[in-house]
Amino acid sequence: MSDLTSLSIAELREGFRSGEFTAREVAEQYNAAAAAARSLNAYTVETPEDALASAEAADKARGSDALGSLAGIPLGIKDLFATRGVDTTAGSRILKDFKPPYESTVTANLRKAGAGMLGKLNMDEFAMGSSNETSAYGPVISPWRRKDGGNAPLAPGGSSGGSSTAVAAGIAPGATGTDTGGSIRQPAAFTGICGIKPTYGRCSRWGIVSFASSLDQAGPMARTVRDCAILLEAMAGFDPKDSTSLDLPVPNWESGLSSDLKGKRVGIPKEYRIDGVPDDINVLWDRGIELLRDAGADIVEISLPHTKYALPTYYIIAPAEASSNLARYDGVRYGARAESEGGLDAMYAATRAEGFGAEVKRRIMIGTYVLSAGFYDAYFTKAQRVRSLIKRDFEQAFEKCDLILTPTAPSAAFALGDKSADPIAMYLNDVFAVPASLAGLPAMSVPGGLDSDGLPLGLQLIGRELDEQSVLNAGLAIEERAGFDAKPKRWW
Amino acid sequence: MSVSPEQVRHIAKLARIAMSDEELERLVPELNNILGWVEQLEEVNTDGVEPLTAVVPNQLRLREDKVTDGDCRDDVLANAPVAEHGFFTVPKVIE
Numbered sequence: 352m353s354d355l356t357s358l359s360i361a362e363l364r365e366g367f368r369s370g371e372f373t374a375r376e377v378a379e380q381y382n383a384a385a386a387a388a389r390s391l392n393a394y395t396v397e398t399p400e401d402a403l404a405s406a407e408a409a410d411k412a413r414g415s416d417a418l419g420s421l422a423g424i425p426l427g428i429k430d431l432f433a434t435r436g437v438d439t440t441a442g443s444r445i446l447k448d449f450k451p452p453y454e455s456t457v458t459a460n461l462r463k464a465g466a467g468m469l470g471k472l473n474m475d476e477f478a479m480g481s482s483n484e485t486s487a488y489g490p491v492i493s494p495w496r497r498k499d500g501g502n503a504p505l506a507p508g509g510s511s512g513g514s515s516t517a518v519a520a521g522i523a524p525g526a527t528g529t530d531t532g533g534s535i536r537q538p539a540a541f542t543g544i545c546g547i548k549p550t551y552g553r554c555s556r557w558g559i560v561s562f563a564s565s566l567d568q569a570g571p572m573a574r575t576v577r578d579c580a581i582l583l584e585a586m587a588g589f590d591p592k593d594s595t596s597l598d599l600p601v602p603n604w605e606s607g608l609s610s611d612l613k614g615k616r617v618g619i620p621k622e623y624r625i626d627g628v629p630d631d632i633n634v635l636w637d638r639g640i641e642l643l644r645d646a647g648a649d650i651v652e653i654s655l656p657h658t659k660y661a662l663p664t665y666y667i668i669a670p671a672e673a674s675s676n677l678a679r680y681d682g683v684r685y686g687a688r689a690e691s692e693g694g695l696d697a698m699y700a701a702t703r704a705e706g707f708g709a710e711v712k713r714r715i716m717i718g719t720y721v722l723s724a725g726f727y728d729a730y731f732t733k734a735q736r737v738r739s740l741i742k743r744d745f746e747q748a749f750e751k752c753d754l755i756l757t758p759t760a761p762s763a764a765f766a767l768g769d770k771s772a773d774p775i776a777m778y779l780n781d782v783f784a785v786p787a788s789l790a791g792l793p794a795m796s797v798p799g800g801l802d803s804d805g806l807p808l809g810l811q812l813i814g815r816e817l818d819e820q821s822v823l824n825a826g827l828a829i830e831e832r833a834g835f836d837a838k839p840k841r842w843w
Numbered sequence: 844m845s846v847s848p849e850q851v852r853h854i855a856k857l858a859r860i861a862m863s864d865e866e867l868e869r870l871v872p873e874l875n876n877i878l879g880w881v882e883q884l885e886e887v888n889t890d891g892v893e894p895l896t897a898v899v900p901n902q903l904r905l906r907e908d909k910v911t912d913g914d915c916r917d918d919v920l921a922n923a924p925v926a927e928h929g930f931f932t933v934p935k936v937i938e
Contacts (some may be wrong), residue, residue: 393864452918546925550855551898565898661879674858683857683931685922691934698934700861707921716870717877719858720846729844735889735894742895774873791898816899 355380356521360424360578363524367409367423374406374413374423379490381425381469385522388654390843392491393507393516396438397470402624405467412465412789419465421585427523430471431478432458433558437468442476442486442562446686456590457527457569464585470778472513475706477677478534478562481780483512484771485710492522493542493764494839498805502842503766505806508538515542519839525573525582529559531566531664533760533784536796539572540759540809543798543837545826546572548815552597554583555590563672564595566665566788576797576826580604583819598607599817607820610828612646613709615821618653618752622800623783628761631802635786636758639799639810640830643756646828651752655744660737661786662778666797667721667734668789673711674718678705714772742790749815754825757783757798759809783811793819797826798835807837844882845875 355363355377366372382399402425409422417707433439440446454462462468463757476487483491483506492515493507507516511528515538518526524597528535529549539546547570554569561567571582584604590596619640640650682688682702707715721730747756761782770777789792793816796809810829814822846854848871855862862870916929925932 367882411900452915452921552901567848582936591906592902594897594903595897597899597901598904657887660884660887663884666877667881667884678859682924683933684919686924688924689885693934693935695936696859697861699859700856702863703859707860713873713877715858715860716851716854716874720850720854720874720878723857726844732894733889735882736889736892737898738895739892740887740889742898774877777858 357819358524359575360524360573360581361575362830363424365829368413370554374409375403376422378406378467380404381523381611385469388520388522388631388843390492391494391516391520392489393473393520393522394470395440395473395488395513396426398437398468402467402469405465408684409465409583419463420581421461422465422522423592424465425467425469427469427472427514427517427526428458429511429527430474431529431560432527433560434458434471438471439560440487441707442474442488443686443708443711444487445680445703451558453558456555456592457586459560460588461585466585472517473528474513475510476708476711477560478510478529478531478674479673479710479714480509481533481537481777482506482767483509484767485707485708491516491707492767495714495764495806495843496839505764505769506541508541508764510534511538511572513540513810516571517542517653518542518544518574520843525571527569527586528572529567529569529646530788531563532669532788533781535570535572536784536794536809536811537781538761539796540807541764543807543835544572544574545576545795545797546570546581547583547795547819547822548788548793549587549819550597550793552595553587553819555588555593555596557590557592561676561796563669565672566669570777576823576830577605577608580608580823590665595611602820604823608827609824610646612643612648612825615648615754615825616651616752617643617648617825618651618748618754618755620653620655620658620748621758622655622658623757624780625761629670629802630667631763631808632758632761635799635808635810636756638757640831642832643825645832648825653748653751653755654788655748657737657740657744659785661663661741661789662782664734664737664741665785665789666717666778667730669739670714670718671722671731672718674715674722677711677715710774733824738789741786745790745792753815754821755763755813757811759783759811763802763804763808787813792816795826797829799829799833800835801837844878846871846878
């Protein structure tokens with residue numbers, strides 16, 4: 352049997368449907384690959400029996416009309432998605448052993464399409480981090496290594512670091528991610544894979560552990576642009592259980608794929624040329640511009656004047672929403688409860704002291720402060736006003752262009768431990784990703800090339816509200832032309 | 844603006860997170876660093892700019908006023924750290 356773990360989701364779908372191999376064979380190979388890669392720490396729970404059961408159902412249904420679009424495809428699921436009866440901890444001690452009696456809408460949609468689950472994927476605690484180092488399970492280790500021969504373990508990006516590593520290492524053909532301020536795109540860039548955050552409201556947030564509700568969006572991570580389109584079609588859709596879900600039909604993104612960009616205007620925002628970014632990043636960006644021009648696009652310079660204020664705006668709004676959302680972890684209804692002396696208040700305080708890690712506490716403290724009496728207007732309301740300006744910047748830019756091209760992150764993957772002592776240095780990693788999150792826009796990272804250390808770098812495409820199709824199409828144009836076929840050399 | 848150790852103690856109390864004196868001391872400069880950094884927003888002229896409330900224009904929906912859920916007490920209690928007689932159990936509140 353050939354190595355099925357090297358195939359894309361589109362290829363697995365084709366091979367399974369034509370009878371070249373069975374869904375069971377796919378699931379067995381992936382289950383074995385996941386078990387053999389535990390040193391990467393990508394999965395927090397493996398669910399091989401789930402993958403096998405879905406595969407058997409797919410094999411039985413083969414040739415019938417009942418076959419879903421993801422029949423025969425096993426996926427990795429970020430630990431932020433509630434999965435019925437399977438540990439869902441958001442990478443936190445405070446949700447230890449939590450087994451939801453319900454299924455998130457996104458994973459239910461994937462199951463309805465026939466997908467199986469290989470397991471739950473490690474992540475930064477409550478999705479707060481850009482390196483996976485805040486996880487209660489310990490960091491995921493990127494499958495990539497620098498070509499200098501040093502073996503420094505590298506960050507897989509975050510917060511969807513288990514997802515990025517699983518897809519890059521061939522222990523899942525695709526995975527779910529979530530993106531609040533770059534948590535799909537930055538890890539995709541760090542590991543040489545694709546990932547798209549759709550327009551806010553495309554994917555239901557119901558059953559996804561909340562971090563910052565006005566920013567949280569689910570999206571797929573996979574090896575190709577086509578695979579992202581296939582997965583996003585299955586994940587998206589209106590859900591009455593999420594009040595911010597968009598009541599719109601899901602476009603046929605896969606059949607709409609076209610890398611012909613004739614007539615498309617691609618904007619290059621001058622404010623994204625920032626100091627202190629390695630040359631490799633700007634070289635990659637220039638190369639991306641050439642690739643899109645080659646695909647027929649017109650390149651125009653644009654301005655997004657409030658770009659430099661996006662990160663500080665985000666680091667008021669996201670912690671504020673987080674402090675409110677995370678108030679629910681009180682040791683009463685679910686999760687862990689700490690032993691404490693004294694009454695109810697002492698129990699809450701002890702439970703939260705023991706259950707939350709340092710970064711989560713830091714953000715709850717910041718959020719509590721900026722929402723507290725006397726400071727609310729100076730911080731929170733101010734940030735929401737600047738957020739309006741950031742959104743307006745994009746609206747004005749999209750009068751001159753149809754798409755925006757930027758680097759995804761200001762560097763390649765850094766070594767674990769490099770930035771964990773300095774919160775602001777860590778936050779700066781999302782400098783290019785956060786503006787699109789604040790504006791609710793669809794944005795994607797596709798691999799563009801390798802840096803001088805042999806590590807992958809990503810290019811980001813940002814589209815108009817609801818225009819995932821143009822984002823995917825430009826991603827495809829880059830994918831077809833960049834010729835990125837580098838894979839991490841197996842050491843695990 | 845910068846926060847004092849007393850303010851940090853107060854925030855921790857509001858956030859219901861128990862903290863040792865050493866932890867509080869460590870957090871004071873950390874929080875001040877972050878607050879000092881976000882305060883660059885003061886440079887931005889936001890006169891006449893409405894705070895953003897919905898990132899994508901969307902109408903809040905109403906649904907029919909009828910029961911759609913319930914009868915799942917055991918499910919609701921299944922993950923409770925302590926539950927007795929069909930209730931969540933907490934430390935004694937009333938003497």
